[in-house]
Amino acid sequence: MKGMPHLADTDGLTVGQVSTRLGVTVRALHHWDETGLARPSLRTPAGYRLYTAGDLERLHRIVVYREIGLGLDRIRAVLDDPTADATSALRAQRRQVAERIDHLQQLSVGLDRMIDAHERGLLLTVEQQAAIFGPEWNPDWPAQARQRYGDTLQWQQYAERSASRTPEEWQAVADANAGLNRALADAMDAGVTPGSPEANQLVERHREVFSSYFPLTRQMQVCLGRKYEAEPAFAAYYDDLRAGLATWFRQIVDASARAHGIDPDTATWQ
Structure with missing residues (x-):
């Protein structure tokens, strides 16, 4: 050449x-x-x-x-x-590196919270839990739930929500649950019957409120309703609100499920 x-x-x-x-x-x-x-x-x-x-x-x-x-x-x-200007180019690059470092540090904090949430469930102190969920709340319940459900998709979804949730957001969840429980008890007192528009609306409200923990399908809701009635701890919680509330809640969930083509007797957790 x-x-x-x-x-x-x-x-x-x-x-x-x-x-x-x-x-x-x-x-x-x-x-x-x-x-x-x-x-x-x-x-x-x-x-x-x-x-x-x-x-x-x-x-x-x-x-x-x-x-x-x-x-x-x-x-x-x-x-x-x-x-x-090589110096200006290097200074600009240094600013970009500093921004990336800050972003990575934020990611590290987020990862730590996600790991903690997967292991602990609730990222709240015992005092915060008592203030938000009330004196009857047992701070051992999240650990027990982790031991029982930690290998499920629903626990992973719950942990991912928990990792980014503030105490104020948890308070909103607790308030929504309390409001739902009052509405259920009042509806039972008022003689609302399973399958009625009022009962079906409460079933939908329950699915919406509960989905703050993880997405709840209709079949899963049927399984929950039966768990609430069959397991003593759950039944006692609802029956303390109103005698017979656990059974009534299971009945309105079953009726709503049938209206959507689901046989409650064969419903599975899916």
Whole structure:
């Protein structure tokens, strides 16, 4: 090639040798050659390209700039544009790195909360739990739930919600549950019958309120209604609100399920 120094004029290194010396891939060197970012200046009689000491110096600067995060177009401008201000480019890059570090630190905090939520369920102190959920709340319940349901999808969904939920948001959840319980008890006192529009509306409200923990399907709601009636701890909780409320709640859920084509006797947790 006219104007290209010949091997006899000076020594040079092959692509493989440069790759080893600078710790970059041969593919990257070929790409930089093809795009004109860093082309070898020598050529052997057989046509193989070789790098000079000056080429290596340019490559070294490319590697350094690339390692600190500059894009190839920006690197080209810094190296080739006589008006480019390398210091300004580096300062701008430092600002971007600082922003990424801050973002990564926030991600780290979020990951810590997510891990804690998966392991503990509630990211609230015992005092906060008592203030939000009332004196009857047992702070051991989340750990018991983790032991019982920790390998389920629903626990994972619950933990993901818990990880980002503030005490104020938990208070809103507790208030929604309390309001629902009052509405259920009042409806039973008023003689609302299973399958009526009023009862079906309460069933939908229960699904909406409960979904603050994890998405609740109609079949899952049927299973919950039967659990509330059959398990002594749940039954006692609802029957303390109104005698017979656990059974009445199961009945209105069953009736709503039938209206949506679900047989409560064969419903499964899905």
